């Protein structure tokens with residue numbers, strides 16, 4: 001079932017978005033367009049500006065300069081914009097004396113409309129006990145209530161700010177299934193996360209934020225190609241030489257007949273060297289998103 005209307009607008013469009021808090025430049029001239037139907041991962045280390053960007057998108061704060069729209073509606077036009085979106089914060093606060101069931105009903109009445117059958121199914125899948133007051137819920141259970149409420153809406157845009165930090169691996173799997181189902185229905189998902197395996201598993205594209213600026217925006221396969229790939233080869237006879245071969249970052253001798261070559265960028269030149277050698281085995285490994293992330297922020301970034 002799809003209730004998503006086709007919009008000529010991007011789900012999210014941000015142009016020159018900037019937010020200063022006193023001397024801190026939390027978001028710095030950010031421009032970004034997320035087409036309807038995309039699952040977009042928003043990555044960055046602590047303090048990079050992810051939550052500030054989300055608060056700007058939700059109209060909770062106003063930008064110092066620049067614009068943000070949701071399906072063409074200015075983010076600051078909260079009444080209209082919030083008919084199109086549902087939001088899950090990383091740190092879910094619920095009304096302590098209401099039960100889970102009462103909270104789901106309350107949220108359903110304020111949000112952009114709900115699919116009650118799907119909601120019942122999600123309550124079962126997330127193994128949520130709705131009869132207890134929210135003050136007895138653990139962090140993970142509070143997060144589940146917010147996730148069920150958001151996924152059960154037919155909001156065209158789901159904004160999820162680190163929504164799985166309190167979930168166990170089983171529930172994390174369920175979350176991934178829900179994102180896939182949202183995508184199938186044509187909903188757009190904006191997912192800020194520290195969980196790189198999750199982003200890798202569910203997102204079409206990722207934006208990487210550093211100190212308020214977008215440093216990279218790409219599809220995951222494309223990101224991998226831009227980063228380090230390791231190739232292990234076994235050879236007979238003379239060791240292949242990678243001196244001055246473009247894209248070869250490091251060559252490590254594993255034993256007398258095996259090398260590990262680290263590549264950055266296209267592998268063509270290194271493969272041409274290998275083609276001339278007497279190669280007995282070859283294996284190639286692309287970087288994980290975690291390695292890419294460390295390339296940006298870890299030792300290699302300095």
Ligand SMILES: Nc1ncnc2c1ncn2[C@@H]1O[C@H](COP(=O)(O)OP(=O)(O)OP(=O)(O)O)[C@@H](O)[C@H]1O
Nearest residue numbers: 021024025026044045046047048049050051052053
């Ligand atoms: N209300 C505020 N007043 C002053 N500074 C703020 C305010 N909100 C955020 N900042 C600063 O803006 C910068 C970006 O913070 P933000 O919370 O957006 O980062 P984040 O990427 O969401 O980090 P995390 O992963 O830790 O949640 C930080 O330097 C933070 O200290």
